[in-house]
Amino acid sequence: MPYEWSPTPAPDQPEFSLALWPYRSLLRRDFVLFMGATAAIIALPLLTVLGSAALWGLLPFFVIAFTGLWYAINVSYRRGEVLEELHVTGDTAHLTRHDPRGRRRDWEANRYWVSVHLHPKGGPVENYITLRGGDREVEIGAFLDAAERLTLYDDLKRALRGSDRVH
Structure with missing residues (x-):
């Protein structure tokens, strides 16, 4: 999978982090x-x-x-030099997207108001995933394939709910 969950047990660190990157078939x-x-x-x-x-x-x-x-x-x-990082603490969710030309885009919302949405059809890609919180809705993992986005959607729902730990 071209994404990885990283639980961080230290109290001052995020409860978990998620890093996503495009798949590379040719290293x-x-x-x-x-x-x-x-x-x-x-x-x-x-x-x-x-x-x-x-x-x-x-x-x-x-x-x-x-x-x-x-x-x-x-x-x-x-x-393909895209990196998306989602850091979730006890009360905030912070998404950072590093674009190929060095541009950085940030989004932050209260973790308890963040909702994960799956758009099976009608988005730019099949099984398009967005995070909605605060006053904005942002995409996540659009460069993943359709099956990977479904798996990511389930993982995000479980992780943001907080009842289960992922991987």
Whole structure:
């Protein structure tokens, strides 16, 4: 699961914390291996035209393809650098979202007035989850897949109710 519950037993710390992040199917070390294998596969056909004028005609297209792939994967990594942190104490719930470009958004409400809402249809994504408290409603975990959001919804309901501990 691309989220993790962290109970903190110290009295001055949150009763629990939740960290959420987008799923990564290609880790950074695997990215290096993938790009190396791609470079080798691209270079293989160039070996047949090595030493001829055709090499100079084909080489720019292979460089453009490799550079485009490199750029696209790096853009995907940058867009996926999202972190959402929910800290819940005895009387407050505080959600912080760290966006890819360093922007930070905060939301805080009284824990006892916070309600968790699941929008199975009609939201930007299937099984859209929002937290409502105070004068605002905020989304949480929109980058998770539909099944993970259902699990998160159940965990949040249980955690904010306070009767059970999650994980």
